[in-house]
Amino acid sequence: MGAPTTPAATGTPPRPVPGVPAANRALTRPRRRLVAAVAALLALAAVGAGSLLDLRTPAPRPADAPAGAFSATRAYEDVQVIAARSHVAGSPANEQVRAHLEAQLRGLGLETEVQDTVAQEAGQLSGAAGGATLARVRNVVARLPGTDSTGRVFLVAHYDSVQTGPGGNDDAAGTSTILEVARALTTGPRPRNDIVFVLTDAEEACLCGASAFAASHPLAADGGVVLNLEARGSTGPVIMFETSRNNAKLVDIFGRAAPHPVGTSFAVEIYRALPNDTDFTAFLDRKFVGLNSAYIDGGAIYHTPLDTPAAMDRGSLQQHGDNALGLAREFGRTDLTDLRSGHDATYFPVPGGLVRYPGWLTLPLALLAVAAVGALGWLTRRSGRASTGRLVAGFALALVPIVAAPVAAQLLWLAITTIRPGYAELLDPYRPIWYRLAVLALATAVVLTWYALLRRRVSPAALAVGGLAWLALLGVLLAVAVPGGAYLTTLPALAGALGGLVALRTRQTGPWPVVAVTAAAAVGVVILLPTVVLLFPALGMAMGGVAALVAVLLGLAALPVVDLLHPQAGGQRGLLALRARRLGVLPAAAAAVTAVVLAGVGLSVDRFDAAHPAPTHLMYALDAGTGQARWLSHEGDPQPWTDGYVDGVTTVDDFPGLGDAELRGGPAPAADLPAPKVEVLSDTRSGNERLVRVRVLPQRPVRLLTLHVNGPTAVTSATVNGRQFDVRMAPTQKPWGFGVVFHAPPAEGVEIALTMYPSLADGPVALRAMDASDGLDALPGFRPRPPAVGVVGSHSSEMLAVARTYPL
Numbered sequence: 090m091g092a093p094t095t096p097a098a099t100g101t102p103p104r105p106v107p108g109v110p111a112a113n114r115a116l117t118r119p120r121r122r123l124v125a126a127v128a129a130l131l132a133l134a135a136v137g138a139g140s141l142l143d144l145r146t147p148a149p150r151p152a153d154a155p156a157g158a159f160s161a162t163r164a165y166e167d168v169q170v171i172a173a174r175s176h177v178a179g180s181p182a183n184e185q186v187r188a189h190l191e192a193q194l195r196g197l198g199l200e201t202e203v204q205d206t207v208a209q210e211a212g213q214l215s216g217a218a219g220g221a222t223l224a225r226v227r228n229v230v231a232r233l234p235g236t237d238s239t240g241r242v243f244l245v246a247h248y249d250s251v252q253t254g255p256g257g258n259d260d261a262a263g264t265s266t267i268l269e270v271a272r273a274l275t276t277g278p279r280p281r282n283d284i285v286f287v288l289t290d291a292e293e294a295c296l297c298g299a300s301a302f303a304a305s306h307p308l309a310a311d312g313g314v315v316l317n318l319e320a321r322g323s324t325g326p327v328i329m330f331e332t333s334r335n336n337a338k339l340v341d342i343f344g345r346a347a348p349h350p351v352g353t354s355f356a357v358e359i360y361r362a363l364p365n366d367t368d369f370t371a372f373l374d375r376k377f378v379g380l381n382s383a384y385i386d387g388g389a390i391y392h393t394p395l396d397t398p399a400a401m402d403r404g405s406l407q408q409h410g411d412n413a414l415g416l417a418r419e420f421g422r423t424d425l426t427d428l429r430s431g432h433d434a435t436y437f438p439v440p441g442g443l444v445r446y447p448g449w450l451t452l453p454l455a456l457l458a459v460a461a462v463g464a465l466g467w468l469t470r471r472s473g474r475a476s477t478g479r480l481v482a483g484f485a486l487a488l489v490p491i492v493a494a495p496v497a498a499q500l501l502w503l504a505i506t507t508i509r510p511g512y513a514e515l516l517d518p519y520r521p522i523w524y525r526l527a528v529l530a531l532a533t534a535v536v537l538t539w540y541a542l543l544r545r546r547v548s549p550a551a552l553a554v555g556g557l558a559w560l561a562l563l564g565v566l567l568a569v570a571v572p573g574g575a576y577l578t579t580l581p582a583l584a585g586a587l588g589g590l591v592a593l594r595t596r597q598t599g600p601w602p603v604v605a606v607t608a609a610a611a612v613g614v615v616i617l618l619p620t621v622v623l624l625f626p627a628l629g630m631a632m633g634g635v636a637a638l639v640a641v642l643l644g645l646a647a648l649p650v651v652d653l654l655h656p657q658a659g660g661q662r663g664l665l666a667l668r669a670r671r672l673g674v675l676p677a678a679a680a681a682v683t684a685v686v687l688a689g690v691g692l693s694v695d696r697f698d699a700a701h702p703a704p705t706h707l708m709y710a711l712d713a714g715t716g717q718a719r720w721l722s723h724e725g726d727p728q729p730w731t732d733g734y735v736d737g738v739t740t741v742d743d744f745p746g747l748g749d750a751e752l753r754g755g756p757a758p759a760a761d762l763p764a765p766k767v768e769v770l771s772d773t774r775s776g777n778e779r780l781v782r783v784r785v786l787p788q789r790p791v792r793l794l795t796l797h798v799n800g801p802t803a804v805t806s807a808t809v810n811g812r813q814f815d816v817r818m819a820p821t822q823k824p825w826g827f828g829v830v831f832h833a834p835p836a837e838g839v840e841i842a843l844t845m846y847p848s849l850a851d852g853p854v855a856l857r858a859m860d861a862s863d864g865l866d867a868l869p870g871f872r873p874r875p876p877a878v879g880v881v882g883s884h885s886s887e888m889l890a891v892a893r894t895y896p897l
């Protein structure tokens with residue numbers, strides 16, 4: 090090839106390759122490079138496919154599976170009974186579900202009882218800021234006595250659903266799993282330890298059932314191991330996403346005894362940062378240890394009318410059951426007297442199992458990775474592959490894709506939600522796969538474009554070392570701030586540095602440099618690819634930037650392999666080099682086009698229709714005293730359907746029971762509905778205090794009852810149905826201050842005694858009573874939703890609240 094020489098395009102002159110005539114170099118090398126690139130990419134693709142296949146759910150086992158095994162088909166029969174319709178705590182439907190659960194457990198010959206009590210909210214939910222949230226709960230509790238118990242194992246799931254949906258997954262999945270696990274356990278030899286099946290009530294309202302069990306049930310008095318089973322979606326792998334502190338021994342048992350152990354110490358850290366709570370929180374508040382598991386993909390149906398049994402992926406149910414049964418058996422035979430270890434473990438899934446190592450290794454490993462990358466940088470400079478200046482430039486410029494890809498992903502989602510505003514009210518789109526792939530293509534485009542633009546100016550070696558340096562430094566930051574997540578960047582950085590060192594020390598003409606950098610990149614793939622895939626459902630598309638960030642980190646860990654897609658630096662001269670450089674931007678351009686195409690496919694495939702409606706939020710608030718009624722909505726930017734009811738933003742401080750300061754609101758016709766009655770049972774002054782005892786009595790079937798005291802009145806203590814609360818509620822400027830929220834109130838009402846400060850309560854004292862039922866269909870002025878308009882999965886959708894002020 091007698092191509093003319095263009096000095097600007099050459100870079101450094103090529104080193105002579107022994108045995109290859111100069112005229113052939115340009116041809117031979119790109120071809121060899123292409124073979125190496127294809128081989129390396131195929132190897133990484135195989136490793137990635139292996140990692141992802143490992144996240145697949147098992148096939149559901151049939152009804153005739155062996156008696157000692159978990160069968161999703163058998164469990165699903167219970168799902169259909171439990172989730173036949175919405176069964177919110179306190180409703181007649183929930184009573185029927187409870188009767189079914191009792192009958193099933195008794196039928197297995199287990200000691201079964203119903204814990205019927207009033208309990209206070211666990212954890213820090215929003216229910217009643219500056220007040221008390223309670224519920225009447227009825228937990229179904231059954232015990233399989235151990236032969237020589239060293240402690241108790243608790244399998245926990247909640248059997249109540251939200252008011253807006255039947256809870257086909259949330260949490261008929263956990264409840265039916267426990268029934269089937271109980272059945273399997275009763276067929277075999279008795280376990281050594283007591284196993285207690287706890288089907289809790291009022292989880293959706295306030296975690297009150299779990300709170301009641303953990304705080305006051307005799308079987309809970311000595312603590313034990315809790316396995317909580319949940320679902321926040323309809324499909325996907327079951328992820329063990331939360332543990333008690335000092336979890337090393339528990340995680341070790343999880344890794345050994347769960348047949349499909351998907352879990353990462355990073356998920357624990359993410360979960361702590363999210364405003365979610367499950368029954369597990371109520372146990373963590375006490376002296377329990379344990380593991381919390383859920384499947385979370387298919388989040389579009391979460392808490393909506395679409396969360397039906399039919400929506401359930403029975404592979405996810407099978408995984409729940411396989412793991413719960415394996416863990417129940419293992420904890421059933423383990424000595425439970427000392428399950429706490431002195432530390433948390435770092436753990437993550439790899440094909441075939443769960444890697445785990447002690448948390449105290451986190452920081453030393455992170456520092457080792459920094460040292461290894463430092464050594465690689467030093468050797469790179471010494472071998473003449475990059476000057477100090479270029480290494481510094483590589484490090485500085487590697488920050489560009491780390492920042493640009495998440496920003497680009499968020500902008501892409503902003504564009505998509507601008508085109509389809511209905512996504513704003515969804516946890517995740519109904520068919521998120523296209524958008525997830527679009528985000529990945531976008532992250533790929535960012536990395537490839539950045540690399541194609543810089544590799545000749547800065548040098549491939551300097552960019553690779555710079556990328557690894559960021560991974561190593563992030564590892565140190567994470568080790569200090571979020572130790573459970575440090576492995577994500579520490580291990581790929583360490584592997585990348587070692588791979589780079591090997592590549593530098595081996596003969597450059599043989600295959601070993603490519604093998605070394607490919608093996609190092611494979612470590613990044615095994616660790617980061619499942620993380621990307623699990624982050625999408627965990628955070629939803631609205632936070633797709635986080636997945637994009639992790640994808641970029643994966644790209645940086647694999648830069649030496651990416652480099653094989655480009656012509657060797659200095660490997661060609663002249664026109665050939667120019668053509669090769671143009672070819673080098675091809676992958677980047679292809680990825681960018683792919684991102685746009687995928688986003689377009691998502692928009693055209695994932696349209697709203699009757700089976701995939703655009704969710705809307707609406708509720709109704711009536712002041713029975715003034716006869717004024719309003720439609721209210723949580724939607725920030727109301728959908729067209731909601732727009733027919735609400736206009737501007739309105740304050741709702743006259744409805745303190747709703748827990749919101751402002752909502753979208755619009756006038757509504759007043760319905761002929763009674764407010765709850767407040768009967769004063771006694772009103773006495775004792776010394777400096779005024780003690781008021783009232784009964785709040787709903788006048789219709791309701792799910793919720795609230796009572797608030799006017800703002801200027803200081804309340805120092807409250808007793809609800811005989812239960813005393815310490816209260817420190819100073820007077821406030823707001824119209825209403827201290828309040829009691831009572832879920833699933835008994836028909837005979839709730840008795841509340843309040844102690845107030847006289848100096849402040851000398852003024853007029855007023856009480857505001859509110860109750861709430863569910864369903865707007867019967868209200869005047871309500872027009873049913875068209876087929877493609879649905880209900881937002883929330884605890885206040887479709888709520889019908891009636892309130893009234895009672896001066897004392």
Ligand SMILES: [Zn+2]
Binds near residue numbers: 251259293392
């Ligand atoms: Zn729920």
